[in-house]
Amino acid sequence: MVQSQQTPHIVQQRGEVQVRALMHRFGAGRPVLDNLDLTIRAGEFVALLGRSGSGKSTLLRMLAGLGQPTRGEVHVPSNKAVVFQESRLLPWMRVWQNVALATLPEGKADRTRAERLLGEVGLSHRTDAWPLTLSGGEAQRVALSRALVRDPDFIMLDEPFGALDALTRLQMQHLVLRLWARHACSILLVTHDVDEALLLADRVLVLQEGHIHMDVCIDIPRPRHHADPDFEALRTTLLNALGVFVD
Numbered sequence: 001m002v003q004s005q006q007t008p009h010i011v012q013q014r015g016e017v018q019v020r021a022l023m024h025r026f027g028a029g030r031p032v033l034d035n036l037d038l039t040i041r042a043g044e045f046v047a048l049l050g051r052s053g054s055g056k057s058t059l060l061r062m063l064a065g066l067g068q069p070t071r072g073e074v075h076v077p078s079n080k081a082v083v084f085q086e087s088r089l090l091p092w093m094r095v096w097q098n099v100a101l102a103t104l105p106e107g108k109a110d111r112t113r114a115e116r117l118l119g120e121v122g123l124s125h126r127t128d129a130w131p132l133t134l135s136g137g138e139a140q141r142v143a144l145s146r147a148l149v150r151d152p153d154f155i156m157l158d159e160p161f162g163a164l165d166a167l168t169r170l171q172m173q174h175l176v177l178r179l180w181a182r183h184a185c186s187i188l189l190v191t192h193d194v195d196e197a198l199l200l201a202d203r204v205l206v207l208q209e210g211h212i213h214m215d216v217c218i219d220i221p222r223p224r225h226h227a228d229p230d231f232e233a234l235r236t237t238l239l240n241a242l243g244v245f246v247d
């Protein structure tokens with residue numbers, strides 16, 4: 001989908017994300033994003049790190065079509081979905097209805113499909129529940145089902161596990177990897193957690209001063225382990241890039 005002006009020279013593959021010379025400023029202030037280039041290949045899992053206020057959510061909003069860049073080109077698959085830190089479920093609808101609601105643009109709400117997706121995230125027993133009766137982890141699993149229900153080519157995850165306890169977070173990270181392998185979509189994960197980025201992603205980006213300051217390919221085979229020396233070395237590199245100096 002083209003969200004900006006003329007873009008004659010970019011040929012976009014299905015599932016691919018391309019950002020060229022993106023600039024965005026709020027009001028008259030300094031640009032939050034400045035001359036930012038980014039490509040996410042089809043099926044790639046990319047994690048985006050950056051200090052607080054570096055513009056991660058702003059970039060994600062531009063990719064999600066929730067904001068218009070001041071300047072530049074943003075090309076994202078039209079079939080895309082976002083999962084935020086909070087599940088944003090509609091409390092007056094049952095769990096399956098929240099998921100099925102996302103199928104509506106294609107016609108009637110598809111209960112069978114919603115229930116299949118809920119099964120994939122281990123919530124077959126909660127399909128009739130009300131959102132307010134769910135735990136935080138369950139609510140995020142519903143949000144993941146809802147994101148997947150239209151079989152998106154590209155999913156954006158904005159700190160999706162930030163509000164969860166450490167154990168649930170770990171379970172959710174494994175779940176996301178399983179879903180990614182099964183659905184073969186591109187993923188952009190915004191996170192503050194260097195280890196999470198290293199556990200999950202094919203590539204880790206560091207956003208700084210408005211552009212991609214570091215772009216690291218993580219070629220450690222999965223499943224990955226924190227104690228792996230390559231993992232530790234990359235953690236140090238990324239923490240240093242984020243201004244957290246480690247010996």
Ligand SMILES: Nc1ncnc2c1ncn2[C@@H]1O[C@H](COP(=O)(O)OP(=O)(O)OP(=O)(O)O)[C@@H](O)[C@H]1O
Nearest residue numbers: 026027032050051052053054055056057058059192
């Ligand atoms: N609607 C807005 N109006 C004005 N300034 C904004 C707006 N949204 C974000 N900003 C500013 O843009 C900068 C980047 O914000 P953004 O939320 O994208 O950062 P972030 O990297 O996601 O931060 P965090 O990790 O703390 O969530 C911040 O200085 C923020 O104050």
